[in-house]
Amino acid sequence: MKLKGAQVIIEVLKEMGVDTIFGIPGGAVIPIYDALYDSDIRHILATHEQMAAHMADGYARVTGRVGVCFATSGPGSTNLVTGIANAYMDSVPVVAITGQVPTNLIGKDAFQEVDITGITMPITKHNFIVKSPDKLADTIRQAFAIAKSGRPGPVLVDIPKDIQNADIEYVKGREDSINIKNNVNGIVSQKELDKAIELILQSKKPVIFAGGGVIWGEASAELIEFAEKTNIPVASSLMGLGCFPEDHPLSLGLIGMHGSRFANLAVFKSDLVIAIGTRFSDRVASKAGGLAPNAKIIHIDIDPAELGKNVEVEVAIIGKVKEVLKLLTNKLPFLERKEWLKEISDLKEKHGLKYKNDEVLRPQWIVEKIQELSYDDLIIATEVGQNQMWAAQFYKFKQPRTFVTSGGLGAMGFGLPAAIGAQVGRPDKRVVNIAGDGSLRMNIHALETAAVYNLPVITVLLNNQTLGMVRQWQNLLYDKRFSHTDLNANLNFAKLANDFGVEGIRVTTKEEFEKAFKKAYCEKRPFMIECIINKDEMVLPFIPAGGTVENTIG
Ligand SMILES: Cc1ncc(C[n+]2csc(CCOP(=O)(O)OP(=O)(O)O)c2C)c(N)n1
Ligand SMILES: [Mg+2]
Numbered sequence: 081m082k083l084k085g086a087q088v089i090i091e092v093l094k095e096m097g098v099d100t101i102f103g104i105p106g107g108a109v110i111p112i113y114d115a116l117y118d119s120d121i122r123h124i125l126a127t128h129e130q131m132a133a134h135m136a137d138g139y140a141r142v143t144g145r146v147g148v149c150f151a152t153s154g155p156g157s158t159n160l161v162t163g164i165a166n167a168y169m170d171s172v173p174v175v176a177i178t179g180q181v182p183t184n185l186i187g188k189d190a191f192q193e194v195d196i197t198g199i200t201m202p203i204t205k206h207n208f209i210v211k212s213p214d215k216l217a218d219t220i221r222q223a224f225a226i227a228k229s230g231r232p233g234p235v236l237v238d239i240p241k242d243i244q245n246a247d248i249e250y251v252k253g254r255e256d257s258i259n260i261k262n263n264v265n266g267i268v269s270q271k272e273l274d275k276a277i278e279l280i281l282q283s284k285k286p287v288i289f290a291g292g293g294v295i296w297g298e299a300s301a302e303l304i305e306f307a308e309k310t311n312i313p314v315a316s317s318l319m320g321l322g323c324f325p326e327d328h329p330l331s332l333g334l335i336g337m338h339g340s341r342f343a344n345l346a347v348f349k350s351d352l353v354i355a356i357g358t359r360f361s362d363r364v365a366s367k368a369g370g371l372a373p374n375a376k377i378i379h380i381d382i383d384p385a386e387l388g389k390n391v392e393v394e395v396a397i398i399g400k401v402k403e404v405l406k407l408l409t410n411k412l413p414f415l416e417r418k419e420w421l422k423e424i425s426d427l428k429e430k431h432g433l434k435y436k437n438d439e440v441l442r443p444q445w446i447v448e449k450i451q452e453l454s455y456d457d458l459i460i461a462t463e464v465g466q467n468q469m470w471a472a473q474f475y476k477f478k479q480p481r482t483f484v485t486s487g488g489l490g491a492m493g494f495g496l497p498a499a500i501g502a503q504v505g506r507p508d509k510r511v512v513n514i515a516g517d518g519s520l521r522m523n524i525h526a527l528e529t530a531a532v533y534n535l536p537v538i539t540v541l542l543n544n545q546t547l548g549m550v551r552q553w554q555n556l557l558y559d560k561r562f563s564h565t566d567l568n569a570n571l572n573f574a575k576l577a578n579d580f581g582v583e584g585i586r587v588t589t590k591e592e593f594e595k596a597f598k599k600a601y602c603e604k605r606p607f608m609i610e611c612i613i614n615k616d617e618m619v620l621p622f623i624p625a626g627g628t629v630e631n632t633i634g
Contacts, residue, residue, distance in 0.1 A: 435474075
């Protein structure tokens with residue numbers, strides 16, 4: 081069938097099962113948008129391309145599918161950069177399609193020409209520029225295959241305008257018409273497995289440290305089975321939250337810089353760490369060897385480049401975490417660990433997360449109340465800073481793909497657009513964005529998108545009138561020299577939300593919050609609840625960068 085290049089792009093997206101695209105049109109993608117006009121694919125018009133990328137990212141995180149965004153050449157594509165870097169750092173499958181100036185103008189500083197494949201080289205799993213019409217269809221198919229194979233990540237396809245206008249013979253393919261040969265051959269090393277089993281049998285104080293790879297590897301059920309059979313407690317990185325139910329007796333919850341002291345102590349005292357689908361980021365293993373100084377480490381990951389990168393490991397198992405966990409569970413007997421589990425429950429009693437629960441409206445209470453009032457059935461997104469850490473600490477995640485947060489990049493402004501993308505991907509669920517006032521300022525115009533498409537995201541703004549997390553560091557580590565962290569307290573976010581078409585309610589007391597949240601939760605439309613909180617609230621405990629649990633503050 082003869083089609084225009086732009087039509088081929090839309091046809092291939094349909095082959096890939098794409099139902100939603102986030103983007104903004106422009107000169108270099110007009111042909112693609114023209115072809116989109118005739119298709120059933122839903123398009124969400126963003127207010128800024130960074131938003132489109134974060135929306136695609138949020139959509140991918142909650143659905144497990146590839147998120148797709150479109151941008152025009154030049155500024156459209158450079159606006160995607162933060163969003164692409166964010167997806168790269170957190171291993172999220174996103175395909176970004178950008179328009180490019182016609183091939184005969186490339187390299188001539190044409191209007192809105194920018195070398196976006198060069199710019200995004202270090203922040204994409206792979207990227208392409210399509211220079212010949214006959215490569216177009218397979219390049220897009222390949223982009224999807226790369227984005228979702230092995231360790232997922234973003235892929236960018238840059239398509240010059242003349243390729244979009246070219247006449248192309250299109251032959252329909254299928255979602256699986258391109259097979260990626262990644263370096264995981266599917267065979268798990270027997271030798272490494274045997275070594276792992278021996279270490280697990282010998283260990284008196286083992287812990288599991290689970291990361292986002294468990295979620296992307298769809299291995300939560302296998303993790304629960306493995307942990308229950310071996311009675312090994314499970315700690316989680318920020319990206320791993322939700323992969324193991326936090327109400328499970330074996331759950332330790334979050335570890336690292338803002339993990340509970342009890343969880344960090346449990347890992348610190350352990351003699352074996354079984355790390356699964358995690359990269360030992362410096363937010364967890366801040367000081368080399370300081371996370372678990374007496375432990376041997378078994379590291380299981382699909383990406384061989386992660387094994388031994390940030391910490392030295394005794395046993396490195398390359399493979400799909402789901403399969404490796406099944407193999408380990410089958411080979412191990414039921415193990416009882418009364419002493420270790422007793423030690424851990426004593427630690428929990430002594431060093432669990434706490435906050436002052438008085439009559440004051442406090443962020444920790446707000447997070448707990450959100451969970452209680454919504455019957456535990458939410459997807460939580462966050463911005464970056466204290467808001468993010470209070471959400472991670474006090475919301476008890478029980479299901480994978482229910483926590484959407486910018487982990488590796490820590491990009492303020494991620495939460496609201498990601499929440500919108502998540503809401504598009506999971507219309508059956510309610511998405512709450514726990515936000516900070518600094519971060520929300522960055523992308524507040526995404527509220528308009530929520531209003532226009534009636535996406536019932538609830539923004540719970542923890543308004544402390546400050547760049548709180550930076551202020552906290554200044555407070556604790558920089559002698560209270562609050563350099564440029566106070567924000568304009570006169571901005572009325574609730575009022576601003578109303579102007580964007582989202583009902584905004586400002587609250588200052590616990591009673592007002594409860595009333596407002598109940599209302600927002602009952603009515604299926606977007607809301608913003610602006611909670612005025614004290615700027616001196618802190619996220620505790622806190623292990624300063626480079627320290628260990630022995631340096632914990634709070
Ligand atoms: C794009 C971006 N710029 C700057 C930072 C540095 N930074 C990290 S947390 C933070 C403060 C965030 O303030 P707010 O959103 O109000 O959150 P709070 O900590 O007050 O809850 C800043 C400035 C960042 N992470 N991202
Ligand atoms: Mg703030």
